[in-house]
Amino acid sequence: TNDTTLTISGTATASxxxxxxxxxxxxxxxxxSPMGTWSFTLAAALAEGTYSFTxxxxxxxxxxxxSIAKLVQVDLTAPEVYLEIDASTGxxxxxxxxxxxxxxxxxxxxQIRFD
Numbered sequence: 001t002n003d004t005t006l007t008i009s010g011t012a013t014a015s016x017x018x019x020x021x022x023x024x025x026x027x028x029x030x031x032x033s034p035m036g037t038w039s040f041t042l043a044a045a046l047a048e049g050t051y052s053f054t055x056x057x058x059x060x061x062x063x064x065x066x067s068i069a070k071l072v073q074v075d076l077t078a079p080e081v082y083l084e085i086d087a088s089t090g091x092x093x094x095x096x097x098x099x100x101x102x103x104x105x106x107x108x109x110x111q112i113r114f115d
Contacts, residue, residue, distance in 0.1 A: 002074070008070075012059075016031070020054075021053065052072075
C-alpha cells in the first residue's frame with residue numbers, strides 16, 4: 001500500500017477488548033462491536049517498509065491466542081516507466097509503447113497517461 005495511515009480490522013468475540021500488536025509490541029486497544037467486528041487506526045504514520053501486525057482478544061477474563069501475523073508493505077516509491085518510440089516514422093500519430101515495472105504487480109491493462 002502507499003497509505004501510511006493504516007486502519008487494521010478484524011473479528012473477535014462480541015464486546016471483547018482487542019489488543020493490537022506490531023512486531024510483538026502492543027500498540028493499543030479497541031473494543032469489538034456487539035457483532036464482533038473491530039477496527040484500530042494507528043496513531044502515527046508508517047514509513048516505507050514491511051510491518052507485521054497481530055491481535056489478541058480479552059473477554060470474561062480469558063485471553064485468546066495471538067492471531068496469525070498479517071504483513072503490510074508500505075511502498076512510497078513510484079514505479080519505473082519506460083517508453084519506446086519509433087523515431088524514424090513519418091506518421092503524425094505514431095504508436096507509443098509504455099512499460100511499467102513495479103514490485104507490487106500493477107494490474108494488467110492499467111492505463112498510463114502520457115502528457
